[in-house]
Amino acid sequence: MEDQAEKLREMVRRKNTSSSGGAAADAKVRDSLPEKNSRNQKEGKNTRIITVTSGKGGVGKTNLSVNMALAFARLGKKVVVMDADLGLANVNVMLNMIPKYNLYHVIKKQKTIREILVETEYGISIVAGASGFSQIANMNEEERQNFINELDTLSNADIIIIDTSAGVSSNVLDFIAAADDAVIITTPEPTAITDAYGIIKIIATEYDTLNMGLKLVVNRAKSVAEAKKVADRMINIAGQFLNLKVDYLGFIYDDSVVSQAVLQQKPFMVIDPKCKASVCVQHLVERMDKSKIKEAGGFGAMLKKFFGG
Numbered sequence: 001m002e003d004q005a006e007k008l009r010e011m012v013r014r015k016n017t018s019s020s021g022g023a024a025a026d027a028k029v030r031d032s033l034p035e036k037n038s039r040n041q042k043e044g045k046n047t048r049i050i051t052v053t054s055g056k057g058g059v060g061k062t063n064l065s066v067n068m069a070l071a072f073a074r075l076g077k078k079v080v081v082m083d084a085d086l087g088l089a090n091v092n093v094m095l096n097m098i099p100k101y102n103l104y105h106v107i108k109k110q111k112t113i114r115e116i117l118v119e120t121e122y123g124i125s126i127v128a129g130a131s132g133f134s135q136i137a138n139m140n141e142e143e144r145q146n147f148i149n150e151l152d153t154l155s156n157a158d159i160i161i162i163d164t165s166a167g168v169s170s171n172v173l174d175f176i177a178a179a180d181d182a183v184i185i186t187t188p189e190p191t192a193i194t195d196a197y198g199i200i201k202i203i204a205t206e207y208d209t210l211n212m213g214l215k216l217v218v219n220r221a222k223s224v225a226e227a228k229k230v231a232d233r234m235i236n237i238a239g240q241f242l243n244l245k246v247d248y249l250g251f252i253y254d255d256s257v258v259s260q261a262v263l264q265q266k267p268f269m270v271i272d273p274k275c276k277a278s279v280c281v282q283h284l285v286e287r288m289d290k291s292k293i294k295e296a297g298g299f300g301a302m303l304k305k306f307f308g309g
């Protein structure tokens with residue numbers, strides 16, 4: 001009997017190494033990384049990068065980013081929320097903060113990223129994006145190198161959540177491509193679903209999605225069944241027409257606490273940790289925490305992919 005059990009264990013061990021492609025893939029990433037950015041791998045720290053994006057605007061990205069960050073922090077993780085929205089300073093507004101500096105100042109070497117990182121009273125830190133991100137495309141070589149080095153200093157974090165703007169600007173796509181997990185959020189509204197499918201399609205055609213976990217969240221659902229129906233439809237279509245695997249991460253109830261929290265400029269997880277929306281986010285994060293990153297690429301790989309180096 002013992003023999004058989006050992007054989008089984010060996011089989012599982014072999015299956016795990018061959019199916020994940022893990023070691024080989026890791027080595028490939030490591031080898032292709034510029035020396036400067038491989039610090040993260042050397043230290044064995046694996047920063048998980050999660051982008052939150054949507055096709056349509058106003059479907060709940062910033063609320064999800066901020067509250068998911070809080071839920072991760074409650075699991076003992078060190079979390080940074082980065083606001084990559086080009087237009088409005090969403091995350092700041094939601095937390096009632098007016099940071100003096102943003103990534104623009106980092107790019108222009110006026111500040112280090114550590115200097116602009118703002119600790120919040122909720123146990124998470126934020127990096128203000130605002131106008132800074134529109135500058136990324138126009139960086140010269142020196143600014144670019146400096147920016148890479150600066151971003152690398154965030155690799156102490158366990159989780160970096162990037163709140164992107166809606167739709168498909170190239171910045172957004174770069175972030176999605178660089179992430180370990182791309183969370184796509186939609187509501188049950190037909191227009192939101194169509195636009196979410198649109199962004200999934202663009203991700204599928206533009207990028208190698210093999211090492212990225214595409215995860216769907218249905219926000220503002222009236223019932224478990226409604227959310228499931230929306231998710232099933234999207235996942236089936238993505239599988240059938242794009243040959244793309246999208247995981248259903250979960251849903252968030254339509255909950256009046258959310259809009260009250262927005263008005264009070266506090267996360268809904270703080271306003272009412274037991275409300276329907278909070279409980280849902282807690283579940284999403286627990287599920288996310290249990291799911292593994294597809295490839296141990298981590299932060300160095302993100303920088304590499306982000307800058308196409």
Ligand SMILES: Nc1ncnc2c1ncn2[C@@H]1O[C@H](COP(=O)(O)OP(=O)(O)OP(=O)(O)O)[C@@H](O)[C@H]1O
Pocket residue numbers: 054056057058059060061062063064085090165166219220221252253254255256258259262277
């Ligand atoms: N689960 C929910 N229940 C009730 N209302 C919600 C829920 N999620 C979001 N909302 C409402 O939708 C509004 C927009 O949410 P949020 O700002 O998070 O969206 P967004 O996708 O970040 O928007 P934008 O594209 O403008 O950045 C909130 O102010 C809130 O009123």
Ligand SMILES: [Mg+2]
Pocket residue numbers: 061062063085090163
């Ligand atoms: Mg937003």
